Amino acid sequence: MIRFIAALITICSISTVFCGNSFALSEEKFFSYKRFFLNQDIAGSFPDDGKVQKDLNKFAAAFMRGLSEGSANHPEKARKSFLQARRIWPEYFCTDFVIALTYEDENKYSIAAKYYKSYLNKLKAFYSGKYRMFGSLIVSFTAGKIDSYESSYALIKTHLGRFGIDIGKVKAPFTIPEFLMPFIGIFFLIVIYVINRSWLAPTIRNRRLIKNPPEGFWVCPKCITINPILSTECTHCGKKRK
Numbered sequence: 001m002i003r004f005i006a007a008l009i010t011i012c013s014i015s016t017v018f019c020g021n022s023f024a025l026s027e028e029k030f031f032s033y034k035r036f037f038l039n040q041d042i043a044g045s046f047p048d049d050g051k052v053q054k055d056l057n058k059f060a061a062a063f064m065r066g067l068s069e070g071s072a073n074h075p076e077k078a079r080k081s082f083l084q085a086r087r088i089w090p091e092y093f094c095t096d097f098v099i100a101l102t103y104e105d106e107n108k109y110s111i112a113a114k115y116y117k118s119y120l121n122k123l124k125a126f127y128s129g130k131y132r133m134f135g136s137l138i139v140s141f142t143a144g145k146i147d148s149y150e151s152s153y154a155l156i157k158t159h160l161g162r163f164g165i166d167i168g169k170v171k172a173p174f175t176i177p178e179f180l181m182p183f184i185g186i187f188f189l190i191v192i193y194v195i196n197r198s199w200l201a202p203t204i205r206n207r208r209l210i211k212n213p214p215e216g217f218w219v220c221p222k223c224i225t226i227n228p229i230l231s232t233e234c235t236h237c238g239k240k241r242k
Helices: 002-030 051-071 075-088 094-105 109-127 135-141 149-161 178-211
Strands: 217-219 226-228
Touching: 002 149, 051 075, 051 094, 075 094, 094 109, 109 149, 178 217
Parallel strands: none
Antiparallel strands: 217 226
16 A cells, blocks of 8 residues: 555656646747648638638638748738737737737837737637637637636736736737628718718818908808808807907
């Protein structure tokens, strides 16, 4: 019995040592572009006969291009590709992680932390069943096992803690899905049109009228009333002529 207990203690001690090394190694592999390759049997294989299929193919192309550029130590180019992929399919949380890696490559840890937080938020939503429409598609696209939320949070918290960043206090960046961009563009065009029609154009027109009134008249700068040249005050508001 004593020998069994001693052997068990020895095994546990050895396991602890190996687990510690494994954790350090897994952390190194965790923060790497190399583990995020898409499933090539799915990505880019959709026929371009619909908008969704085209968008998924565009997403896959942008994501894989970003991985290639990131692995070649071109973080700015990689981030541009990843951001394009993120706009197309914001629910795919792995994109947020690799965007964070591009900022880390430039030592911009505070910005990287925001995308790590976004990754964790979306990963948690995925495991909570909030991505019912995209869940199976995310699984199909992802080559390998999807990270668990708990281990990811622990690794990211420890990693960012080395730079004095508390992941619990970090806010994720705001995301605008690509399909909303045309509607936002139309909204801003309407706002600009309304501002121009109701304020800008009348203001310019009134200023021109004040400076260039009809012959024999003057224009009140307060109420834009056209008054006879002989009157000393506005017939509408009573403002005296200068």
